[in-house]
Amino acid sequence: MDTLSRSPSILHLGTHGFIQGSLIRETLTPAHTRDVEKASDVFLARYYGGVRYALPPQKRWRLARPLPPDYVYGTETSPAQCEGPAVLCPQExxxxxxxxxxxxxxxxxxxxxxxxxxxxxVIFYIHGGFLQFGSPNDTNVVRLLGETDLKCVIVAPVYRVxxxxxxxxxxxxxxxxxxxxxxxxQGFWDQRMALEWTRxxxxxFGGNVLNITVAGYSAGSYSVFHQLAHDLYLPTDQSVIRQxxxxxxxxxxxPKSxxxxxxxFDELLTVLDIPxxxxxxxxxSILNNIPVTKLIDASLRVQHHQYRPWNDGHFISKELFYDIDNGAFAQRMIERDVRLMNGECRDEHFxxxxxxxxxxxxxxxxxRLEADYPPDVCDALVNLYYPSGQLPPDCTDWQDAFGxxxxDIQVHMLERGFANALCRAGASHLLYRYRIEYRVNCVALPPEWGVTHSSDLAMWLWGNGARLEEHEKLIVKAALIDPLVQFVNRSDVQWTDGVHIQRVRRLRDDGVVDVWMDEMWEKGVRVWEMVRRSQGGRMAKL
Known part of the structure; x- marks a missing residue:
């Protein structure tokens, strides 16, 4: 956004006072576009950064505290300054x-x-980063809102990682x-508190609180799944998510037990020399008083160095995955008419x-797998993928095999198992699946990585701070943005020419949209069932 000009934008939040953000404009010249003959200003979006949604907890690792009903951000003459970035959660x-x-x-x-x-x-957007790093400051939707038909309020929270x-x-x-x-x-509870603040x-901010879509990329997408699951299990009057x-x-x-x-936790204590x-x-008391940089450094030196959710029975139902298999999860989606868009890039693994x-x-x-997944899952995966203990022929080395x-577990296979469970329970009409094989030129990742994980963010976010080329805009608009607009507005979505769950909307590498019959479907269902059995899953028959 630094290449664009800004001017102050003051917003009145009723009894909560005033905040000052930025009105962002771009000066177009004939050098930028053939559509203008002389320089002119185009107003793209309004930006409010670092808007507080909760108060900090009284102790490290406790839950954040909601803002009191009488919370005031600033006054008309001295509004809260919200023109800069949001504060970063300390991280690697x-x-x-x-x-x-x-x-x-x-x-x-x-x-x-x-x-x-x-x-x-309203789109509530959760950033990615393996649940280990990241912030909404890396997201730039200014041109998405200013140059496309997607007109919505977008809220992106910082959460503990x-x-x-x-x-x-x-x-x-x-x-x-x-x-x-x-x-x-705690990170999931932070997201939920920010979601309730959004409601x-x-x-x-001009948003319709009865039409909130929760969206996220990568670990943000994983967070969306758990936010949706949590929301579906709440009473209807407490529900926030519409799609x-x-x-x-x-x-x-x-999640882990x-x-x-x-x-x-005990590994962390050992690294910190706490008996x-x-x-x-x-x-x-010792942990709460350790400087955060020392704590993070120690956290990376344990064997299980990836910090992920646990099966707490509060935010995450202990019956969650059984309910997915027996159809109860899908039934809740059907009852509340919650639509779900889910998809992948062709070359996620790089x-x-x-x-x-x-x-x-x-x-x-x-x-390394056990840093993320329970041991029984890791054993089952190794037995399935490497039954002979040898490197598969399509892998160059074991690092490639790991990727x-x-x-497969983060994206390709388990999203198919999930889709199959929803379909078996009668919710296929709520599911919109996509696959992306096209890459725009502003992506900074190595070209030999192809359409790898995160390379499509430049399309979904209309450049994400960079510029799409004019011919790319035509492709991206028709393939992704137009149906996204329909989805967010809860209108009929022009997606595929059939309703079969294995028919996937695909953006091919030549920029053409077609319907792809999912070649990975059977393997995905097989991996899902293997993972479920490895965790003692009761594979319900519908």
Missing amino acids: DSGTEGASEDCFQCIVWTPVGEPPEGGWP AVLGFLSSLELEKDAATVNQPCGN EYAHF AIMFSNGPGVQ AAGAQEQ LDTPHAEKL VYGTWHTPTNSLAALRQ RIYA
Whole structure:
């Protein structure tokens, strides 16, 4: 956004006071476009950064506190300054500049002009980053809102990640119980609190709080799944989500157990030289007073160095995946008419093959998988993918093999198993599947990686801060943005020429949209069933 010019934009939030953001414009010249003969200003969007959605917890790892009903951001003469970026959650390689454990802020973008009657649709967008890093500051939707037909309010929250967002243990559970709170999954609770803030505040930004789509990319997509699941299990009057978009990720596996969470917690204590027989309260006192940079450094030196959700029975139902298999999950979607868009890139595995990659052996691959998944799942995956213990012929080395199996579990295979379960329960009419094989030129990733994980963000976000070429805009608009507009507006979506769940809307590498008969479907269903059985899943027969 720094290449664009800004002017102050003050917004009145009713009894909550005033905030000052930016009205973003671009000066077009004949050098930029053939559609103008002289320089002219085009107003693209309004931006409000660092808008607080919650107060920090009283202790590290407890839940954030909702804003009080009488919370005031600023006055008319001294509005809260919301023209800059949101605060970053401390994370791997973040240093300290711009990062704070009080990171409960969001970014809000709106179109320019008056909203329609009832308000613009609202997209609640969750950033990715393996649940270990990232922030909404890396998202740029200014040209998406200003140059396309997608006119909506977009809210993107900061949430706690990695050790700050997904650490849990018996010690933390006992501490949380003293203030009547659940333990762990703090990052998901942060997202939910920001979502509830969106329901309360979006109308001040011109949004329609009765039409909220929760969307996310990668780990943000995984978060969307769990936010949707949590929302579906709430009473109707507490429900917020009307539809969901899962870009390049699936539901994953049943999260780790309390025992798995405790093992990771104990590993962290050991790295920090805190004896395991230290009294509970003293352990937490020490952990709460360790500088955050030291804590993050230690968190990366444990064997289970990826911090992910646990099966807490509060945010995540312990029956969640059984309910997916027996149709109860789909039935809840049907009852509330919640539509879901879900899809993938052709070459997801290249990026996945760079994330904390193991050394070049099957044993190292197995150990690396266990940083993310429960041991029983890892055993089942290794037995299925490498039954002879040999490197598969389509892999160049074990690092390449890791990228491919990781991409299968994160995206390709389990999203198909999930889709199959929804279809078997009669919810296929609510599911919109896509596949992307096309890549625009502004993507900075190596060309030999093809259409890898995250390469499509430049299309979904209309450049995401870069510029699409004119011929690319025509392709992206017809293939992705036009149906996205229909989806977000809850109108009929022109998707495929059939309703069969295996018929997928595909953007081919030549820029043509067609309907692809899913060649990976049977393998995806097989992997889903294998994973479910490995976790003691009761494979319901509908």
